Amino acid sequence: MADEPKLTLPTLRAMAERGEIDTIIMAAPDMQGRLQGKRVMPKFFFDSVASEAAEGCSYLLATDIECGTVPGYDLTSWEKGYGDFIFAPDLATLRLAPWQPGAAIILCDIELKGHRPADIAPRTMLKKQLERLASHGLSAFAATELEFILFKNTYEDAWNRAYRGLTPANQYNNDYSILGTARVEPVIRAIRNAMEAAGIQVENSKGECNLGQHEINFAYSDAVTTCDAHVIYKEAAKEIAASMDHAITFMAKFNEREGSSCHTHLSLRDGNGKAVFLDDDGHSPSKFFLQFLAGLLKHAPELTFFFAPNINSYKRFATGSFAPTALAWGMDNRTCALRILGHGKSLRVENRLPGGDVNPYLVLAAMLAAGLDGVESDLAPVPMFTGNAYTAGLPRVPNTLADAARLFRESEFNKAAFGADVVAHYANMAKVELDAFNAAVTDWERFRSFERM
Structure with missing residues (x-):
């Protein structure tokens, strides 16, 4: 699936300032290939997410199809407290989401503490x-x-x-x-x-x-x-x-x-x-x-x-x-x-x-x-x-x-x-x-x- 040039951060910022973009979908593919993540506001995205990252519950890579907590995963569990991992945005994937009014979307790599790539993350597995x-x-x-x-x-x-x-x-x-x-x-x-x-x-x-x-x-x-x-x-x-x-x-x-x-x-x-x-x-x-x-x-x-x-x-x-x-x-x-x-x-x-x-x-x-x-x-x-x-x-x-x-x-x-x-x-x-x-x-x-x- 070939891509045309995507959004740059300056273009996205300008669109947000003009009120053309008010929502940024940040998402990562899970084990089933579904997009999981958050919708964030432009100010938070530019002030924090774009330059750093965001966090989400690690169970997203250790769940069943119904997003239920299930046993057997070394990554996380009730015993380990179901802590967070890191959503690291890949700025090269930033694009409009024209099927949703006023939205852009960016895909993220999943990282562990210390910004270590999560070996079990599907996107990371392909990159390796x-x-x-x-x-x-x-x-x-x-x-x-x-x-x-x-x-x-x-x-x-x-x-x-x-x-x-x-x-x-x-x-x-x-x-x-x-x-x-x-x-x-x-x-x-x-x-x-x-x-x-x-x-x-x-x-x-x-x-x-x-x-x-x-x-x-x-x-x-x-x-x-x-x-x-x-x-x-x-x-x-x-x-x-x-x-x-x-x-x-x-x-x-x-x-x-x-x-x-x-x-x-x-x-x-x-x-x-x-x-x-x-x-x-x-x-x-x-x-x-x-x-x-x-x-x-x-x-x-x-x-x-x-x-x-x-x-x-x-x-x-x-x-x-x-x-x-x-x-x-x-x-x-x-x-x-x-x-x-x-x-x-x-x-x-x-x-x-x-x-x-x-x-x-x-x-x-x-x-x-x-x-x-x-x-x-x-x-x-x-x-x-x-x-x-x-x-x-x-x-x-x-x-x-x-x-x-x-x-x-x-x-x-x-x-x-x-x-x-x-x-x-x-x-x-x-x-x-x-x-x-x-x-x-x-x-x-x-x-x-x-x-x-």
Whole structure:
């Protein structure tokens, strides 16, 4: 997601003095990829936050999806008093938030006492893998394709209905349909234009297969900028939809039809801007690229938790669903987990494992860690797969969050790549989710068993 020039502090100050800006949203992405933070007034921002930092409760990186206090995190707990950590504003991310009147937004890095980067913070985890990449003289460029389902219900109405009987914004498959997408253009157009006004370059929007399912795509950019734009867009899209009495879900699998993906595109360039995934002939994948792919495939099972972080995520992985079940790579082959596409310098890998519920910083950190290991370990290239990967005898994606969490937790590679403390922290995140699900009694169980058991 490419960015245009953002706000400078002098410009923001002038806008505040003219009364054009009266609110600055300062936020950091949490483990789930959601923005958490505060709205601050301009005077406080300029007097304190911009030159120093702000503080927030450390439980924001040690909580479940419902922001409940849960056990098992070394970072913080009731025993440790749930103290504060530091929101360190990244001035390079300062921009207008045009979907909210009079607002600007700035993203923050999370730091511990003494302004030490928090190793478990998703933004920090990606930056560490980018530093490792930079030691090879390389930089990463990426794009994320978030699908969502739009409903003609407010979030409050959906809640009160227990998410049953909702009205999708389209009643039939609208994949690439101009007629079908015209029905929802007021909402989608508002999101596109708000992103452009925020300096996030939109390429296109299109319909998708599920009822009310759509996708908005953004220009390629460096990895951190792409992730920053991703989390801002996801927040803004929900807020804009809500303001128009609609609701958006980025759930990986809302119903039994097609799930919502977050296909993640990645390419690498050297210091001269040359695409290192491309061979000297200007067309074929390079040896570097083939080894990078080998690393991605080798470590995909133990990293699947970062690509599919929730119970619901694993419902996407179904045969013939356009979501992968087989760990293979192929040229422009949508049945494989890794699809290679593009021509010339645009040659890139598309990771088709992530769903709409992912944290983009963790996805790209995982991809870089795995791919670089393939290069550094001089892995033998994995042959390209042709045909239908769904029906082939290939290594498979983990079937459940429990399987993926075990592989993630036990992985020596993960501990070496991210640190044992980081792995333990996110393994506990998976345990919290599994414990919550295992304690729940679902509608499926009641319909299945109430009378007939």
